[in-house]
Amino acid sequence: MKPLSTLGAVLALACAAPLATAAARPPACDKPEWPAEARRYGLEGTTTLKFRIDPQGRPIEPSVARSSNWEILDQASIKSLMSCVFPPETVERVQGKAVPLQFVWKLEGADKVPPAFAEGSCAPSERFARFVPLERGATGTDGVLVRLLVRPADGLPYGVKTEAADPALAQAAADYAQSCRFVTDPKRAKEPGSAVIGRVLLK
Template sequence: MKRLAPHSPATLACTMLLALASQTTPAAARDADKPRPVVDFTSCAKPAWPKADLAARHSGTVTLSFNIDSQGKADAGTVVKSSGHAGLDEAARSGIAKCRFKNGPGAVQMQYVWVTE
């Protein structure tokens, strides 16, 4: 088997999956008939893979929580469940916080999946 350089695009691929789910809260139950905030993917830039995590070939899934205002802007967000790597968690949190959302205000949880191949 041919071994490629650790930073080769052929050996490392970043696959991003964003999943939205509303938080289950009494307010969410009361507002079940209202549309939930939805990310506008055209407004998002792909978070940069932290160099140290890329070099170490770290991967994982981070679950994040955001509050969205009526203009579609996310707050700074919080990590609900770590990927196991602080650098990946922070890169996903800060990257997704820059996205714009439709149907605000409301709360969303999102997952960002970091995968090496």
């Protein structure tokens, strides 16, 4: 899976209001570093940050205005933002106001067909109703966002991770997803594990 450079997104959106003028210079930023774990699990999303710019052109007080739903991508966005230095005209224009900026994390050139979920294969649970593959909604009162890898040889999940802030809920959701089974293509049995994203729904 090849990551699209998010630097283009940073520079392009830095020219949006309230930073915009036709002749505005873009900020000088390090190339965003795509987390290896995010690539492995095929994570994508858009993180919107808000921040202020100090008199030296450095970002300060960064916060996530809208999450990508993946903590690892949100943190990578903040890390990338903090490497930026904004030109004096931008510093003067915003004058300490909160500035929005988006980081678009998208993979290209990858086989995005995940292993098929075996319906009804998850263990019975008093807390969880079912696993829904390909569902990317944020963790909420109705369910927990989950990512996992599947061994092509036998369809067993491993490396199960959740986006739940509550440690007890996170562990319970991970254990439930671990009990689910997936159907893989026998021709790919010797390939590394394939990524699956979905949500464990609460009863």
